[in-house]
Amino acid sequence: MVEKIEEASPMRLLEFDPTALFHPELAKRYVTPYLNTEKSIHMIKPERGHQSIIQTIERAVQHLSADGPLALMDATLQCTVIWRYWIQQEGEVMKNENKRESLRLMLAYIESHLEYKPTLARIATAGNVSRSECCRLFTTFGNTSPLAYVQVKRMDRAATLLMDSIESVADIANRLSYSSVSHFVQTFKAHHSITPLAYRKQYQRKRAE
Known part of the structure; x- marks a missing residue:
């Protein structure tokens, strides 16, 4: 079935029953396992990776609108290709x-x-x-990279410890497995634009206000 979305719109709704495209044994293998979710193929703009399937859909629509003796067969063949694309996309979704x-x-x-x-x-x-x-x-x-992400999260944890605990800067550096207090202070300042002690004092001042 081909249906106009709106009278003035170039978009078309193409619907077909995939089980009618295949022999029952093929349908059992290539159709039934993919009927458990509601979805449709929506492509608004012809991006490079979708160009071939857009053309296939357009051909299916043209054949279904034609009156030739082989129009239905040609449309069926195009719909089979569309269904193949559909189940391939299911595989891509699973990989993602x-x-x-x-x-x-x-x-x-x-x-x-x-x-x-x-x-x-x-x-x-x-x-x-x-x-x-x-x-x-x-x-x-x-x-980002894994280690850059780790660095950000460790600095966030350091900031939380400075605000929520009374541990010294040295103890926090040790807790977060920094090789030295100076390395911890340098890293913290590079990330927060302020030293750990200054950060703690700033937070305490704001909380007191």
């Missing part, structure tokens, strides 16, 4: 979900191991990925 789950595991690992200075190898292991894949995931989803 697996990647997000790996990233979630790595972020949780970092959060619970900030005081032990997480290494790239241990972060990757937590996500069940290689070190190179670990770096790709952080770059793709967070526009």
